[in-house]
Amino acid sequence: MSDPALDAAGTSLPLPPTRRAAPGAASAQVRGDARIASAGKDHVIDAMRGFAALLVAYFHCRQVVWVGMQAFHHSVGRSFSPGALAAYLTLPIAWGSAGVPIFFVISGYCIHRGGALRLAGNPAYRLDAGNFWLRRFARIYPVLLAALVLTFALDSLSLQLPPVSHKIREIGLHAFLVNLFSLQGVAGKTFGSNGALWTLSLEVQFYAIYPLLFALRRRIGMTAVLAIVAAINVASAYALERHDLQFFTSYWLSWTLGAWIADARAHRAPDTRAPAWLYALAALFIALGCGAFHFGQYGAFQLWALGFACYLYKALDPRDDAAGMRGSLFGFWRALSAPVSRVLSFFGDFSFSLYLIHLPIFVLLSSWLFRSSLQMSIWPSFGYMLVAVPAAYVFYRLVELPSMKWSASLKPKAQRAVR
Numbered sequence: 001m002s003d004p005a006l007d008a009a010g011t012s013l014p015l016p017p018t019r020r021a022a023p024g025a026a027s028a029q030v031r032g033d034a035r036i037a038s039a040g041k042d043h044v045i046d047a048m049r050g051f052a053a054l055l056v057a058y059f060h061c062r063q064v065v066w067v068g069m070q071a072f073h074h075s076v077g078r079s080f081s082p083g084a085l086a087a088y089l090t091l092p093i094a095w096g097s098a099g100v101p102i103f104f105v106i107s108g109y110c111i112h113r114g115g116a117l118r119l120a121g122n123p124a125y126r127l128d129a130g131n132f133w134l135r136r137f138a139r140i141y142p143v144l145l146a147a148l149v150l151t152f153a154l155d156s157l158s159l160q161l162p163p164v165s166h167k168i169r170e171i172g173l174h175a176f177l178v179n180l181f182s183l184q185g186v187a188g189k190t191f192g193s194n195g196a197l198w199t200l201s202l203e204v205q206f207y208a209i210y211p212l213l214f215a216l217r218r219r220i221g222m223t224a225v226l227a228i229v230a231a232i233n234v235a236s237a238y239a240l241e242r243h244d245l246q247f248f249t250s251y252w253l254s255w256t257l258g259a260w261i262a263d264a265r266a267h268r269a270p271d272t273r274a275p276a277w278l279y280a281l282a283a284l285f286i287a288l289g290c291g292a293f294h295f296g297q298y299g300a301f302q303l304w305a306l307g308f309a310c311y312l313y314k315a316l317d318p319r320d321d322a323a324g325m326r327g328s329l330f331g332f333w334r335a336l337s338a339p340v341s342r343v344l345s346f347f348g349d350f351s352f353s354l355y356l357i358h359l360p361i362f363v364l365l366s367s368w369l370f371r372s373s374l375q376m377s378i379w380p381s382f383g384y385m386l387v388a389v390p391a392a393y394v395f396y397r398l399v400e401l402p403s404m405k406w407s408a409s410l411k412p413k414a415q416r417a418v419r
Helices: 026-039 043-065 070-075 082-089 093-119 129-158 173-180 197-219 222-239 251-265 277-292 296-315 329-349 352-371 379-409
Strands: none
Touching: 026 352, 043 197, 043 296, 043 329, 043 352, 070 129, 082 222, 093 197, 093 251, 093 277, 129 173, 129 197, 129 352, 129 379, 173 197, 197 222, 197 251, 197 352, 222 251, 222 329, 251 296, 277 296, 296 379, 329 352, 352 379
């Protein structure tokens, strides 16, 4: 899960360009703010976020309503009917949990980007931890509270439609508070049918520890921090993950990879381009992750995180000049993919909302329409998405967007004064 970009030292709304630098030591801060303003909005981030949200949502959708590929193939065989072809085309969704490491890598990048740019302009810059935590609280908790209330309401309806879906866990006060305080995976299970909330507790833990990571970055550099986090990640996987205890340390590497990318890009020339072989390396790690998924999700998660980090590092390169690209194969591909990227960017705007509420919607629809029985046809899964996506957009407009504005209003006054 990852919410729209709100960096540690700024706001998701682009800062206006600076008119004049402040005198003395403040000028370094102003230069950092100006770089953030000039960086603007990374559309590749929004597109990746939209892709990840749709991938995870449909992955869960298939699990809730469909019998699965193996049972479907045994029943239908080599049929070439439209329904069979549509079902077979969803095969890659079997690896849909790969959307989670995409979210974590993007989150680390977005959170650290502002601080990294300010450090590049002023090595003495210090993160205001109190303000960071306050803005993260304003950004996350109103949305989480609303999602928990919505989950309770929808699951309460689903429980009235027996047989009760096995996806629905406890919806009592204890489970509600465990999830509200982001302790799922440590002190309890996820709330009701909303199993996707397991990642939100990790995100909150990432935010809680980020000021310490930032302080270490100032002292020893981001590459050293990444090495330390990698060692902690391995130790935590051995000590906790194998005992089914989900703590941020077991997934910290994926998040810190994103932060490392933000730091590396902040300290290089704006027109510097990463090597093209990073795309090949990304594809290799992603393929290895898909293979490792057969033996367990955790190992696949780590490989996917490495793959998506490689992809992100290269994809954030400055766009080539259109005139110079015209007629080239790469230029043709970019022109072809641009409309897809714009569509995914649209979904990226409300990806956090979609991630938070899709599962209880799917469970209610399945309880109401099919009494929680799995269907042989793939078509209902597409209908479920046509309900969940607009519902998520409404949730975004009513709940998430006001939360974003509240968080942005808490930005330090010194930064708001830059024009």
